[in-house]
Amino acid sequence: MKVIGIVGMPASGKGEASRIARDLGIPVVVMGDAIRERVKEAGLPPTDANCGAVAGKLRVDLGMDAIARITIPRIEATGAPVVLVDGIRGDYEVETFKEHFPGFTLIGIESSFETRYRRLTNRGRSDDSLTPEELRARDERELGWGLGRALEGADCRVTNEGSLEEFSAEVRTLLCRLGGREE
Numbered sequence: 596m597k598v599i600g601i602v603g604m605p606a607s608g609k610g611e612a613s614r615i616a617r618d619l620g621i622p623v624v625v626m627g628d629a630i631r632e633r634v635k636e637a638g639l640p641p642t643d644a645n646c647g648a649v650a651g652k653l654r655v656d657l658g659m660d661a662i663a664r665i666t667i668p669r670i671e672a673t674g675a676p677v678v679l680v681d682g683i684r685g686d687y688e689v690e691t692f693k694e695h696f697p698g699f700t701l702i703g704i705e706s707s708f709e710t711r712y713r714r715l716t717n718r719g720r721s722d723d724s725l726t727p728e729e730l731r732a733r734d735e736r737e738l739g740w741g742l743g744r745a746l747e748g749a750d751c752r753v754t755n756e757g758s759l760e761e762f763s764a765e766v767r768t769l770l771c772r773l774g775g776r777e778e
Protein backbone atom coordinates (compact mmCIF):
# COMPACT_ATOMS: atom_id res chain seq x y z
CA MET A 596 0.00 0.00 0.00
CA LYS A 597 1.38 3.39 -1.06
CA VAL A 598 0.30 6.12 1.35
CA ILE A 599 0.60 9.78 0.38
CA GLY A 600 0.15 12.50 2.98
CA ILE A 601 -0.82 16.06 2.32
CA VAL A 602 0.12 18.98 4.53
CA GLY A 603 -0.35 22.73 4.26
CA MET A 604 -1.39 25.81 6.16
CA PRO A 605 -5.14 26.53 6.52
CA ALA A 606 -6.81 27.15 3.14
CA SER A 607 -3.64 26.30 1.20
CA GLY A 608 -5.52 23.88 -1.08
CA LYS A 609 -5.52 20.51 0.72
CA GLY A 610 -9.22 20.00 0.06
CA GLU A 611 -8.73 20.72 -3.65
CA ALA A 612 -5.81 18.26 -3.77
CA SER A 613 -8.03 15.63 -2.10
CA ARG A 614 -10.76 16.22 -4.66
CA ILE A 615 -8.22 15.66 -7.46
CA ALA A 616 -7.13 12.39 -5.82
CA ARG A 617 -10.75 11.19 -5.62
CA ASP A 618 -11.22 12.08 -9.29
CA LEU A 619 -8.25 9.81 -10.05
CA GLY A 620 -9.91 7.01 -8.05
CA ILE A 621 -7.52 7.37 -5.11
CA PRO A 622 -9.41 7.05 -1.80
CA VAL A 623 -8.91 9.92 0.64
CA VAL A 624 -8.85 9.36 4.39
CA VAL A 625 -9.53 12.58 6.29
CA MET A 626 -7.92 12.50 9.75
CA GLY A 627 -10.56 14.83 11.18
CA ASP A 628 -13.29 12.27 10.40
CA ALA A 629 -11.95 10.03 13.17
CA ILE A 630 -12.32 12.97 15.58
CA ARG A 631 -15.81 13.90 14.38
CA GLU A 632 -16.89 10.27 14.85
CA ARG A 633 -15.66 10.29 18.43
CA VAL A 634 -17.44 13.58 19.11
CA LYS A 635 -20.65 12.05 17.73
CA GLU A 636 -20.20 8.90 19.83
CA ALA A 637 -19.92 11.14 22.90
CA GLY A 638 -23.32 12.60 21.96
CA LEU A 639 -21.90 16.08 21.27
CA PRO A 640 -22.52 18.35 18.26
CA PRO A 641 -19.46 18.33 15.93
CA THR A 642 -18.48 21.98 16.53
CA ASP A 643 -14.90 23.25 16.15
CA ALA A 644 -14.68 23.61 19.96
CA ASN A 645 -15.87 20.03 20.63
CA CYS A 646 -13.58 18.56 17.96
CA GLY A 647 -10.66 20.57 19.37
CA ALA A 648 -11.39 19.34 22.89
CA VAL A 649 -11.60 15.67 21.81
CA ALA A 650 -8.41 15.99 19.73
CA GLY A 651 -6.64 17.65 22.65
CA LYS A 652 -7.68 14.89 25.06
CA LEU A 653 -6.55 12.19 22.60
CA ARG A 654 -3.13 13.83 22.43
CA VAL A 655 -2.88 13.95 26.21
CA ASP A 656 -3.95 10.30 26.53
CA LEU A 657 -2.12 8.78 23.56
CA GLY A 658 0.62 11.26 22.64
CA MET A 659 1.18 13.92 19.95
CA ASP A 660 0.71 11.36 17.15
CA ALA A 661 -2.65 10.14 18.56
CA ILE A 662 -4.72 11.12 15.55
CA ALA A 663 -2.28 9.48 13.14
CA ARG A 664 -2.47 6.28 15.16
CA ILE A 665 -6.26 6.16 15.14
CA THR A 666 -6.22 6.93 11.40
CA ILE A 667 -3.92 3.99 10.48
CA PRO A 668 -6.70 1.32 10.66
CA ARG A 669 -8.95 3.56 8.55
CA ILE A 670 -6.23 3.79 5.88
CA GLU A 671 -5.68 0.02 5.94
CA ALA A 672 -9.43 -0.63 5.75
CA THR A 673 -9.58 0.97 2.28
CA GLY A 674 -7.57 -1.99 0.95
CA ALA A 675 -6.54 0.32 -1.91
CA PRO A 676 -3.10 0.24 -3.56
CA VAL A 677 -2.74 4.03 -3.22
CA VAL A 678 -4.36 6.15 -0.48
CA LEU A 679 -4.20 9.88 0.25
CA VAL A 680 -4.30 11.11 3.87
CA ASP A 681 -5.53 14.65 4.47
CA GLY A 682 -5.34 16.41 7.82
CA ILE A 683 -1.74 16.00 8.96
CA ARG A 684 -1.00 18.68 11.53
CA GLY A 685 2.41 17.81 12.90
CA ASP A 686 5.79 16.19 12.47
CA TYR A 687 5.03 13.50 15.08
CA GLU A 688 2.17 12.31 12.92
CA VAL A 689 4.49 12.14 9.89
CA GLU A 690 7.00 10.04 11.88
CA THR A 691 4.26 7.58 12.84
CA PHE A 692 3.01 7.23 9.26
CA LYS A 693 6.58 6.77 7.99
CA GLU A 694 7.21 4.03 10.54
CA HIS A 695 3.99 2.23 9.74
CA PHE A 696 3.88 2.65 5.95
CA PRO A 697 7.30 2.23 4.32
CA GLY A 698 7.46 4.49 1.29
CA PHE A 699 5.08 7.04 2.85
CA THR A 700 5.45 10.29 0.92
CA LEU A 701 4.50 13.73 2.18
CA ILE A 702 3.35 16.47 -0.20
CA GLY A 703 3.58 20.02 1.15
CA ILE A 704 1.31 22.68 -0.33
CA GLU A 705 2.67 26.20 -0.26
CA SER A 706 0.48 29.25 -0.46
CA SER A 707 1.07 32.73 0.96
CA PHE A 708 -0.94 34.27 3.79
CA GLU A 709 -2.47 36.86 1.44
CA THR A 710 -3.57 34.21 -1.09
CA ARG A 711 -5.01 31.97 1.60
CA TYR A 712 -6.88 34.83 3.21
CA ARG A 713 -8.39 35.89 -0.12
CA ARG A 714 -9.51 32.33 -0.91
CA LEU A 715 -10.87 31.74 2.56
CA THR A 716 -13.10 34.79 2.46
CA ASN A 717 -14.42 33.55 -0.90
CA ARG A 718 -15.00 29.99 0.37
CA GLY A 719 -17.41 31.03 3.12
CA ARG A 720 -17.50 27.69 4.98
CA SER A 721 -19.23 27.98 8.38
CA ASP A 722 -15.91 27.69 10.27
CA ASP A 723 -13.97 30.06 7.98
CA SER A 724 -12.21 32.91 9.77
CA LEU A 725 -13.25 36.24 8.47
CA THR A 726 -10.62 38.66 9.73
CA PRO A 727 -6.90 38.46 8.99
CA GLU A 728 -6.32 38.31 12.77
CA GLU A 729 -8.52 35.22 13.03
CA LEU A 730 -6.64 33.50 10.21
CA ARG A 731 -3.36 34.48 11.88
CA ALA A 732 -4.67 32.88 15.12
CA ARG A 733 -5.66 29.71 13.27
CA ASP A 734 -2.19 29.60 11.65
CA GLU A 735 -0.58 29.98 15.08
CA ARG A 736 -2.73 27.22 16.58
CA GLU A 737 -1.75 24.82 13.78
CA LEU A 738 1.94 25.82 13.90
CA GLY A 739 1.81 25.00 17.62
CA TRP A 740 1.07 21.37 16.73
CA GLY A 741 4.23 21.14 14.58
CA LEU A 742 2.70 21.99 11.21
CA GLY A 743 5.72 24.12 10.26
CA ARG A 744 8.13 21.26 10.95
CA ALA A 745 5.91 18.83 9.01
CA LEU A 746 5.91 21.23 6.04
CA GLU A 747 9.69 21.62 6.20
CA GLY A 748 10.10 17.86 6.12
CA ALA A 749 7.81 17.33 3.10
CA ASP A 750 9.23 15.04 0.40
CA CYS A 751 7.85 17.20 -2.39
CA ARG A 752 6.22 20.58 -2.66
CA VAL A 753 3.49 22.10 -4.79
CA THR A 754 2.98 25.86 -4.90
CA ASN A 755 -0.62 27.01 -5.05
CA GLU A 756 -0.48 30.68 -5.99
CA GLY A 757 -1.90 30.55 -9.52
CA SER A 758 -5.14 29.32 -11.05
CA LEU A 759 -7.00 26.23 -9.89
CA GLU A 760 -6.32 24.70 -13.32
CA GLU A 761 -2.55 25.07 -12.90
CA PHE A 762 -2.68 23.64 -9.39
CA SER A 763 -4.90 20.73 -10.46
CA ALA A 764 -2.58 19.83 -13.32
CA GLU A 765 0.47 19.86 -11.07
CA VAL A 766 -1.20 17.79 -8.34
CA ARG A 767 -2.56 15.29 -10.88
CA THR A 768 0.90 14.77 -12.41
CA LEU A 769 2.48 14.35 -8.98
CA LEU A 770 -0.16 11.88 -7.73
CA CYS A 771 0.14 9.80 -10.90
CA ARG A 772 3.92 9.71 -10.57
CA LEU A 773 3.82 8.79 -6.86
CA GLY A 774 1.08 6.23 -7.44
CA GLY A 775 3.14 4.67 -10.22
CA ARG A 776 0.65 5.10 -13.02
CA GLU A 777 0.40 6.76 -16.43
CA GLU A 778 -1.44 10.09 -16.56
Ligand SMILES: Nc1ncnc2c1ncn2[C@@H]1O[C@H](COP(=O)(O)OP(=O)(O)OP(=O)(O)O)[C@@H](O)[C@H]1O
Binds near residue numbers: 605607610717756
Ligand atom coordinates in the same frame (compact mmCIF):
# COMPACT_ATOMS: atom_id res chain seq x y z
N1 LIG B 1 -5.49 27.75 -7.13
C1 LIG B 1 -6.67 28.14 -6.63
N2 LIG B 1 -7.38 29.11 -7.26
C2 LIG B 1 -8.56 29.52 -6.77
N3 LIG B 1 -9.14 29.05 -5.67
C3 LIG B 1 -8.50 28.08 -5.00
C4 LIG B 1 -7.23 27.58 -5.43
N4 LIG B 1 -6.83 26.63 -4.55
C5 LIG B 1 -7.79 26.55 -3.61
N5 LIG B 1 -8.79 27.42 -3.88
C6 LIG B 1 -9.99 27.65 -3.08
O1 LIG B 1 -9.54 28.18 -1.84
C7 LIG B 1 -10.32 27.66 -0.76
C8 LIG B 1 -9.38 26.95 0.21
O2 LIG B 1 -8.89 25.76 -0.39
P1 LIG B 1 -9.11 24.35 0.31
O3 LIG B 1 -10.49 24.27 0.90
O4 LIG B 1 -8.71 23.30 -0.64
O5 LIG B 1 -8.01 24.51 1.46
P2 LIG B 1 -7.64 23.55 2.70
O6 LIG B 1 -6.16 23.55 2.77
O7 LIG B 1 -8.34 22.25 2.53
O8 LIG B 1 -8.26 24.39 3.90
P3 LIG B 1 -8.49 23.98 5.46
O9 LIG B 1 -7.13 23.86 6.05
O10 LIG B 1 -9.24 25.13 6.03
O11 LIG B 1 -9.27 22.70 5.43
C9 LIG B 1 -11.38 26.76 -1.39
O12 LIG B 1 -12.57 27.49 -1.61
C10 LIG B 1 -10.74 26.38 -2.72
O13 LIG B 1 -11.69 26.02 -3.71
